[in-house]
Amino acid sequence: RKEVEQDPGPFNVPEGATVAFNCTYSNSASQSFFWYRQDCRKEPKLLMSVYSSGNEDGRFTAQLNRASQYISLLIRDSKLSDSATYLCVVNKVPGGTSYGKLTFGQGTILTVHP
Amino acid sequence: DADVTQTPRNRITKTGKRIMLECSQTKGHDRMYWYRQDPGLGLRLIYYSFDVKDINKGEISDGYSVSRQAQAKFSLSLESAIPNQTALYFCATSDFAGSQPQHFGDGTRLSIL
Numbered sequence: 001r002k003e004v005e006q007d008p009g010p011f012n013v014p015e016g017a018t019v020a021f022n023c024t025y026s027n028s029a030s031q032s033f034f035w036y037r038q039d040c041r042k043e044p045k046l047l048m049s050v051y052s053s054g055n056e057d058g059r060f061t062a063q064l065n066r067a068s069q070y071i072s073l074l075i076r077d078s079k080l081s082d083s084a085t086y087l088c089v090v091n092k093v094p095g096g097t098s099y100g101k102l103t104f105g106q107g108t109i110l111t112v113h114p
Numbered sequence: 115d116a117d118v119t120q121t122p123r124n125r126i127t128k129t130g131k132r133i134m135l136e137c138s139q140t141k142g143h144d145r146m147y148w149y150r151q152d153p154g155l156g157l158r159l160i161y162y163s164f165d166v167k168d169i170n171k172g173e174i175s176d177g178y179s180v181s182r183q184a185q186a187k188f189s190l191s192l193e194s195a196i197p198n199q200t201a202l203y204f205c206a207t208s209d210f211a212g213s214q215p216q217h218f219g220d221g222t223r224l225s226i227l
Contacts, residue, residue: 042221044204087156087157102159
């Protein structure tokens with residue numbers, strides 16, 4: 001089982017649609033969670049951190065379910081500029097120390113069309 | 115100027131050549147990372163360093179080596195390049211704990227013929 005799994009998509013949605021991505025992780029000791037966005041041939045960029053209580057940033061809402069070990073990202077009122085690959089990222093804490101390494105999912109491709 | 119700068123941005127070379135990819139950062143972060151990205155495989159960690167005297171192997175370190183010359187500089191070397199090392203390489207930095215997000219450079223597109 002992969003440490004972080006995402007539905008690769010692609011998701012093709014019209015402008016204005018609401019789209020949701022899910023991600024599951026295998027390490028129950030994971031402590032920090034993020035969504036990154038990556039445009040074609042560009043570097044990944046942090047979209048938002050994911051907090052236990054859930055958090056919202058404009059049209060984007062992130063949720064964390066620790067019991068089920070999954071993370072979600074909801075995009076409302078999709079824009080053409082939202083077209084990108086969305087990466088689910090999980091912190092791994094080996095050995096219970098304060099150090100951590102990030103593990104990236106393969107990404108979910110989103111295309112928003114007119 | 116970019117906070118995390120990678121050089122070169124593109125490189126085409128031949129099998130067996132030694133290649134060095136360089137990364138420098140102005141963010142003042144202690145932690146630096148090298149990843150490669152291949153289609154369908156996502157980002158995979160090659161090496162990481164939590165400070166100048168610390169070097170750690172990632173999940174795919176074979177065929178690579180690194181040097182942390184200073185807090186701001188972390189270079190990746192391919193001693194004898196092979197075609198399956200053709201990929202997009204990213205350097206990233208983060209502040210102290212793993213709870214902090216990572217910041218990526220623009221990437222180096224490396225092709226080995």
